[in-house]
Amino acid sequence: MSDGIMKRMGLIFRSKANKALDRAEDPRETLDYSYQKQLELLQKVRRGVADVATSRKRLELQLTQLQQQSAKYEDQGRKALSLGREDLAREALTRKANMQSQITDLEMQYQQLQAEEEKLTLASQRLQAKVDAFRTKKETIKATYTAAQAQTRIAESFSGISEEMGDVGLAIQRAEDKTAQMQARAGAIDELLASGALDDASGLGRKDDIEAELERVAGGSDVELELARMKAELTGGTPAAQPAIEQGKQDTPGTINYNK
Numbered sequence: 001m002s003d004g005i006m007k008r009m010g011l012i013f014r015s016k017a018n019k020a021l022d023r024a025e026d027p028r029e030t031l032d033y034s035y036q037k038q039l040e041l042l043q044k045v046r047r048g049v050a051d052v053a054t055s056r057k058r059l060e061l062q063l064t065q066l067q068q069q070s071a072k073y074e075d076q077g078r079k080a081l082s083l084g085r086e087d088l089a090r091e092a093l094t095r096k097a098n099m100q101s102q103i104t105d106l107e108m109q110y111q112q113l114q115a116e117e118e119k120l121t122l123a124s125q126r127l128q129a130k131v132d133a134f135r136t137k138k139e140t141i142k143a144t145y146t147a148a149q150a151q152t153r154i155a156e157s158f159s160g161i162s163e164e165m166g167d168v169g170l171a172i173q174r175a176e177d178k179t180a181q182m183q184a185r186a187g188a189i190d191e192l193l194a195s196g197a198l199d200d201a202s203g204l205g206r207k208d209d210i211e212a213e214l215e216r217v218a219g220g221s222d223v224e225l226e227l228a229r230m231k232a233e234l235t236g237g238t239p240a241a242q243p244a245i246e247q248g249k250q251d252t253p254g255t256i257n258y259n260k
Contacts, residue, residue, distance in 0.1 A: 027145055031138040038131045045127055049120040056113040063106050070099040 073096035080088035 028142045031141060035131070035135055035138055038127075038134060042124070042127050042131055045120065045124045049117060049124055052113055052117040052120055056110060056117055059106055059110045059113060063103060063110060066099055066103045066106065070096050070103060073099060 073092045077089040077092035077096065080086070080092060
């Protein structure tokens with residue numbers, strides 16, 4: 001199969017698929033699905049804010065513990081120095097210095113987490129506002145769509161172009177066409193039977209040869225009588241042909257002539 005045919009088949013398939021999707025898609029369901037996804041995203045952001053706040057609180061507790069420990073080393077150094085134990089005082093101050101270095105690092109982490117928490121909190125508030133606005137707009141669009149859908153159905157019902165009314169209209173049109181076709185066929189058969197072009201298979205109304213001949217002769221006699229009458233009118237006399245015609249009728253085999 002050539003590439004051109006394959007491309008054309010793919011185009012037809014995609015066009016039909018898009019058309020089927022358009023028919024199956026309900027904008028209200030799509031909006032509800034989008035709103036649900038936004039709520040899920042908002043929930044994730046809130047969980048992120050809660051996680052950062054938890055980490056910040058944990059660092060805060062650690063800082064408090066380190067600061068208490070640093071203060072304890074300072075007290076120990078001061079006490080050792082008062083007792084003349086400069087070596088112990090130096091050791092205590094050394095540990096305090098190390099402790100202070102850890103406190104400084106934790107304070108930096110604490111500030112970073114605090115800034116991150118504020119940033120996420122602000123993002124969560126903005127997202128919440130957007131979700132609320134989307135929900136309001138979604139409900140407005142759904143109400144408008146439902147109203148438009150109802151109006152369209154009412155208009156289609158009045159105009160008779162709805163799918164159901166369209167089917168009814170087509171059924172009526174097919175019935176009318178079939179009735180007209182049957183009437184035309186019946187008329188054509190009657191004409192063919194009357195003209196003799198089509199034999200009556202039932203035998204009803206069929207004329208035999210003798211009857212047809214008699215009708216022909218009678219028709220011809222009518223013509224002769226009419227002709228004789230016209231001649232008599234022209235000559236002012238009595239029709240001469242009528243007796244002959246009547247004589248001919250009386251001489252027809254199978255009949256009795258009472259004038260003889």
